[in-house]
Amino acid sequence: MEAIPSRDTSGNCVGECRDRVMEGETERQAAINESTKRYDEPAERSPDWTSRRNDPPGAMGGRV
Numbered sequence: 001m002e003a004i005p006s007r008d009t010s011g012n013c014v015g016e017c018r019d020r021v022m023e024g025e026t027e028r029q030a031a032i033n034e035s036t037k038r039y040d041e042p043a044e045r046s047p048d049w050t051s052r053r054n055d056p057p058g059a060m061g062g063r064v
């Protein structure tokens with residue numbers, strides 16, 4: 001426990017302190033705002049092959 005910076009346990013920070021969570025949220029929101037996609041329109045239709053698939057779960061890998 002001695003190696004943990006005091007700011008991590010007390011919340012008090014001296015020097016360079018960054019809020020990476022808030023910075024990440026701001027960056028993601030900026031990317032969304034720059035997008036040309038309109039969110040008040042209906043989503044585009046999925047390709048037809050997606051509705052005809054009849055594969056068992058996990059057929060394309062991953063976990064079931």
